[in-house]
Amino acid sequence: MLTPALALLGLLFVFPVLYAGYLGFTNLALVGARSRDYSFTGLDNVVRMLGDYVFVKSSWLTLIFVVGSAIVGQSVLGMALALLLRNAVVPIRLIVGSIVIVAWVLPEITVALVWYAFSQAGGTLSILLRHSDTNFLVVVPMLIVSLANLWRNVAFSMLVFSAGLRNLPTEVLEAAEVEGASVWRRYRQVILPLLKPTILTNLLLVTILNLSEFTLIYAMTQGGPGIETMTLPLYVYQEAFVFHQLGYGTAISLVLVLIGAVFSLLFVRAARSQA
């Protein structure tokens, strides 16, 4: 019964992964002589990356995006929403909770469109900030795509934390309350330590998911203006399919996998150390 799944995964998943591991060290091109007659070039792509200022900038932008929008933004706001919703009156809890979840369920392209509209000159954001001739997607592009991403994905962390909070032992929470610990102290010294496994899992998943974010950023900016929002997934696409450098593009995607693996190891190690 496993066979059909293994066959499909073998052909369209395992093979491409291994093939990527090889292509990343070749000079394969999409068109021209190098599209047929390509060869293994050893560490040439790695050397090229180190001297490629777009790659360096792109890595930096990816780090900003993942740390700012995902690790800090999404986790902190997700936790705040989960805690606030627990203590809110029922109608507000239902309405705000549903709106946040709808933002998450919307297709990414729709999110890209509504945030594009929101941040244009003459758009809602510019009117709210009384700068109606400012296109915020040009002035602060990285901030806007990070906000849009936060807006879309925070529901995930919110749901994870809500489930985590629901599963906390109520006796412990009530004991802390009876003893008169302040809200902040209860949170810092009781809830947070109990939630640590949930927090680590959330961080791991959120990092991995956001590291490969493509559609939202690409549909809003195509990496621009200039290369101001060219995170690594967009740079992979540009090198491979716009500049036709399939080999170099694949090499960059391997770096992306490597970054993901490093983050995963860190989180798994953190989870083990406290188990």
Place this chain on the structure above:
Amino acid sequence: MSAVQAKRMKADPSLIVVPYRRVSVAALATNIVLVLLGCFFVLPMLWMIFASLDANPDWAIKLPSLTLTNFADVIGTAGALSSFRSSLILAGATTVVTTVLAVLAAYPLSRMHIPFKRGFMLAILFASGLPVSMLVVPVYQLYVYLGWLDSLYTTALFLAASSLPFAIWLMKNFIDAVPAELEHAAAIDGAGTVRILRQVVLPLTVPGIAVTAIYTFINAWGAFIIPFVLNSNPDDQPGPVEIYNFMGSHGLFKFGDLAVFSLLFSLPVIVLYLFMSRYFSGAFSFSGAVRG
């Protein structure tokens, strides 16, 4: 504080006056902050709804001068209809392939002794985290070689492969939750594996299958980069690619049509999510998942 205590305090405020007042200020602040956050989430969406009904929409949210011509425009164009058809084929085929294979694979993984099962499940979890942008170049090369480019069905096949790891993982957890005694009883009564799967396991895991299928469908419905790269046939572009092209070409003049199109395109997944969420509570408590 717990809901019970909140009720108790509300019932008799004279008993503990000071904490009650302090709590109520905190409660008020909580609700106000939530309303403000709610505005942050609803404002961008509101534009889409208002602009879709507005005769003269622009980028800002404003009360529409009501009209349905935008809807009539979009529904009347062949392009919009065909992209809905393409999305339906793409997401439908992906969902069928993924769900069937996931159920078939998850059952033995849940019930039978398979060598290296733990390693396999970890590999599955790891695979579902791999970025699609890593796979897209080798898969493109493979599709060139196989002559599979520019077809919705072969594109769906890759979407199915990329959503399969997570679907297997999800499905295995659902089957794990079904008590195995029923199957033992059926086996003692002489039922074969296929019969047990069809008449005992399947009916009990319908909610799990529904969640897996809907989750896969929602993802495939919104998939962008895979059809964007693998299928360049202009006649059957799915919704997301169509919206992207629309934004790039004449979106700047036809805000209303763009808003209508994205609104209509978003509705199916919202409805499906609402349907699924009834079964979905609990799926997010994976606090121990990192430890495997």
